Amino acid sequence: MLSLRRRLNERGVLGLNRRNAEYISLHNPRRRFPLVDDKLLTKEIAIAAGMAVPELYGVLERQHDIHDLPAMVADHKQFVIKPAHGSGGNGILVITGRRGARHQKSSGEWLEQSDLDHHVSSALSGLYSLGGRPDRVMVEYCVDCDPVFESVSYQGVPDIRVIVFHGYPVMSMLRLPTRASDGKANLHQGAVGVGVDLSTGTTVGGVQGNDPIQEHPDTDQPIAGLSIPCWDHILELAGRACEITGLGYVGVDVVLDRTRGPLILELNARPGLNIQIANRRGLRARLETVHGVAGRGASLADRLRFVRERFAHG
Amino acid sequence: MKKLHLYILAALLTASGLGLFIYKTAYLGFPMAPKAEVEVWTLQVRFTVDARTGPVKATLQLPSRPPSYTILDEDFVSRGFGLSTREGSESREVEWAIRRAEGQQSLYYRVQVTANKERGLDPDPAPALQPAEPALEEPFRTAVATVVAEARTHSADDTSLAAELLRRLNDPSPNENVDLLLSGGRSPGSRARVGETLLRAAGIPTRIAFGLELQDQQRYAVFTPWLEVYDGKRWVYFDPTSGRSGLPKDVFIWWRGDRPLISVLGASNPEVQISVSGSFAEALEIAERRVGLGGSRVVEFSLLKMPLQTQAVFRVLLLVPIGAFFMVLLRTVIGIRTFGTFMPVLIALTFRETRLLGGLALFVLVVGIGLGVRFYLERLRLLLVPRLASVLIIVVLILAAISILSHRLELETGLSVALFPLVIMTMAIERLSIVWEERGAMEAVREGTGTLLVAALAYLVMSLDRVQHLVFVFPELLLVVLAATLLLGRYSGYRLLELRRFRALAER
Known part of the structure; x- marks a missing residue:
């Protein structure tokens, strides 16, 4: 056990305790957390900074507002209902079709309007927010998945998680929804995490739960060797996340839309550590490399060049 | 820097928590285990006198600052007697008095004592000025002077002088001077008195103390004399019949000086019966009582003094x-x-x-x-x-x-x-x-x-x-728990289950 500990240390693997003590608490000022914990605020600052995000159809703030929901989505057959404070993908409802008054979930299940209302009502009363505080609910554009991921995703939309440290992307992974994750790209819920070579945007092996895998569990397609389109653009979006939030250590979730390209979905001030298993690389080693050069006022282009040179999978 | 700060804080918390804990266990005798018991001794003096139809006055010497023991409680029982206690620097006594009494009168004194954990707790006040060298008549005067002078050449300081004098006093074949001094009697009491005379003549503050050996179920216990010798810092005990120094743990010093245990005026046939019995009491309660008697604030500010519901x-x-x-x-x-x-x-x-x-x-x-x-x-x-x-x-x-x-x-x-x-x-x-x-x-x-x-x-x-x-x-131990929690707050190593979670990363 001690040798396992030593080997993990040598490979620069970051543990939860160290992540919390040395990265989150030292580099992420507490008063900045609301910016990323509230997805609505995140969206606002991202739009203000001219970054691409999924279009917001409307916001429901009170139980009474639920009546506005049908009008809000009247022009959209596809939309996403998302609690502003939901964590870990909780409370996100993806609607991909409509027939009459009934809506179809991404899983294919049909929902009545009353089901939808109840979901929104629960979310408003804080079912999905930390500490059960009353929440706001946003209704937004449903991302149309880029066809490149079709062979390796089950129902939902894959997203790309990039961990950024002081403006330097340090590690990234592609998160693929599975049947187990109910079409959500959330690793806790059973989505597959696939390591991505930071310099080229090509996928390497993956992980489901804590176990390394090579094929998508539902489609049986190989998950390594995929080339993610618009990789430069994705890295640029991620690289700017620190400056707009004031957070030093942040997880940026980007989705790739068929027509609109990379969109920032949300930011995370406490990004998980499974990205290390997906990439077979330790985060700490990279974070320490960046720590040595961060804060010198390097331009975004220089920062990206730096990480592409240093953090290539080889 | 922040880490050093934390370490210092944790060390301070641990030191204060453990310090108070050790003080309470080692010096105040708070028990570390639940339901720990300590031995409590009940000593009783019962004496009877035959009153001669008139006023009766009886004086009893009471325990006064017994070394290594704490008096937890005492009772005086008498019928119709007035009661007054007097306390001097080296003695304490009770006087029972009655204007008219007839026939046999019984008086009781009962005291509960318990051994202290630490001897060092007893302060030894410097002795009052010793009475002038006892006026002795010849040939005793010369004999004392000779014995002291001889012993002085064989000793280095007061303690060794005292030991040497007592050794000579207890020599199986004593020299003629010692023989002369012991001519008044060879009982332990007499030896103690001669020893006291010799030590005082040598200029060493000395007094006789009477102790009781504590053994369970004694109905007729007897006092044995001890010599208390002041060595400049504290009183050292010598057994006058053997010259050995040190007071056995089970000896309870009752009173000191030349006065008898009991003196009675206006009555005859005083009979004294001293009984000793041991029992066990909850250590916590005894510690509380002892600390309360000692005037320590620790118990006053402890949870033990709160109402029971609290x-x-x-x-x-x-x-x-x-x-x-x-x-x-x-x-x-x-x-x-x-x-x-x-x-x-x-x-x-x-x-x-x-x-x-x-x-x-x-x-x-x-x-x-x-x-x-x-x-x-x-x-x-x-x-x-x-x-x-x-x-x-x-x-x-x-x-x-x-x-x-x-x-x-x-x-x-x-x-x-x-x-x-x-x-x-x-x-x-x-x-x-x-x-x-x-x-x-x-x-x-x-x-x-x-x-x-x-x-x-x-x-x-x-x-x-x-x-x-x-x-x-x-409760001060919670400070130690706090210190440990603070330290764990900066633990940045892997969690045990993370080793399993990340084991794939450890492979080549």
Whole structure:
């Protein structure tokens, strides 16, 4: 056990305790957390900074507002209902079709309007927010998945998680929804995490739960060797996340839309550590490399060049 | 820098907590184990006199600053006598007086004493000015001077001089000077008096003390004389019949000086009976009493002086930090996942009232039924707060039903459900159901099991008699727990379960 500990240390693997003590608490000022914990605020600052995000159809703030929901989505057959404070993908409802008054979930299940209302009502009363505080609910554009991921995703939309440290992307992974994750790209819920070579945007092996895998569990397609389109653009979006939030250590979730390209979905001030298993690389080693050069006022282009040179999978 | 600060803080907390703890155990005799007992001795002096139809006055020497012992309590029993006690620097006495008494009169003095843990606690006041060298008549004067002079050449300081003098006094073949001095008698009492004369002649502050050997069930105990010799710092004891120094642990020094134990005026045939008996009393109570008598503030500011109901509350409350520390350990070092941060500790507290197995069974049962109801309510599309309230109402009903049922079946567990577990169970049901819905049954069962596991472990630790005793009698130990928790707050190593989680990364 001690040798396992030593080997993990040598490979620069970051543990939860160290992540919390040395990265989150030292580099992420507490008063900045609301910016990323509230997805609505995140969206606002991202739009203000001219970054691409999924279009917001409307916001429901009170139980009474639920009546506005049908009008809000009247022009959209596809939309996403998302609690502003939901964590870990909780409370996100993806609607991909409509027939009459009934809506179809991404899983294919049909929902009545009353089901939808109840979901929104629960979310408003804080079912999905930390500490059960009353929440706001946003209704937004449903991302149309880029066809490149079709062979390796089950129902939902894959997203790309990039961990950024002081403006330097340090590690990234592609998160693929599975049947187990109910079409959500959330690793806790059973989505597959696939390591991505930071310099080229090509996928390497993956992980489901804590176990390394090579094929998508539902489609049986190989998950390594995929080339993610618009990789430069994705890295640029991620690289700017620190400056707009004031957070030093942040997880940026980007989705790739068929027509609109990379969109920032949300930011995370406490990004998980499974990205290390997906990439077979330790985060700490990279974070320490960046720590040595961060804060010198390097331009975004220089920062990206730096990480592409240093953090290539080889 | 911040880390150094933390280390210093933790060291200070540990030092103060442990310091107070050690002071209370080593010096004040607070017991470390629950239900520890100490021996308490009850000494009784009973004396009877035949009054001669007139005023009677009786004086009894009382224990005064006995070395290594503390007087816990004393009683004076007499019929019709007036009572007054006098205290001098080296003695204490009680005087019983009555204007008219006839026939046999019985007087009692009873004292309870207990041995101190540390001898060093007794302060030794410097002796009052010794009376001038006793005026002796020839040939004793010369004999004393000669013996002292001879002994002085064979000694280095006062203590060795005293030892040397007593050795000569107890020599089986004494020289003629010693023989002369002992001509008045060779009883221990006489030897002690001669020894005192010799030591005083040598200029060493000396007095005779009378001690009682404490053995259980003595009905006619006798006093033995001891020589107390002041060596400049403290009183050293010598056995006048052997010359050995040091007072055995079981000897209780009663009084000092030349006065007899009892002197009686106006009555005849005084008869004294001294009895000794030992018993065991709860160490905690004795420590409290002793510390209270010694005027220490420690007990005044302790929880032991609180009203009983308050004590009962703190007995539970002080265990929470132990449970919380345990939680910290299991979460940051082991990495077990639980519902909420402190829910396991709260559940562990509910186990206190239901016992572990009964508590676990009850918990699983109530939460299981509650969860079923919660999922049914989910279909009714209720708002969050009314739904929580409904679950609460149903939990109360379930608890009531279980209580009635177990009463019918004459099981005890169900009946001990208290108010407090109610809220916790409701919260647990809600948390469990959310995890169930959002992360699936597996995750809910995993976290639920983790929670119960941590709760059970925390309960087992918190229910150890010794742990309960330690935190209640020595709440300062929580400072040490705080220090450990602070240190764990900066633990940045891998959690034990992370080693398993990241094991793929350790491979080549």
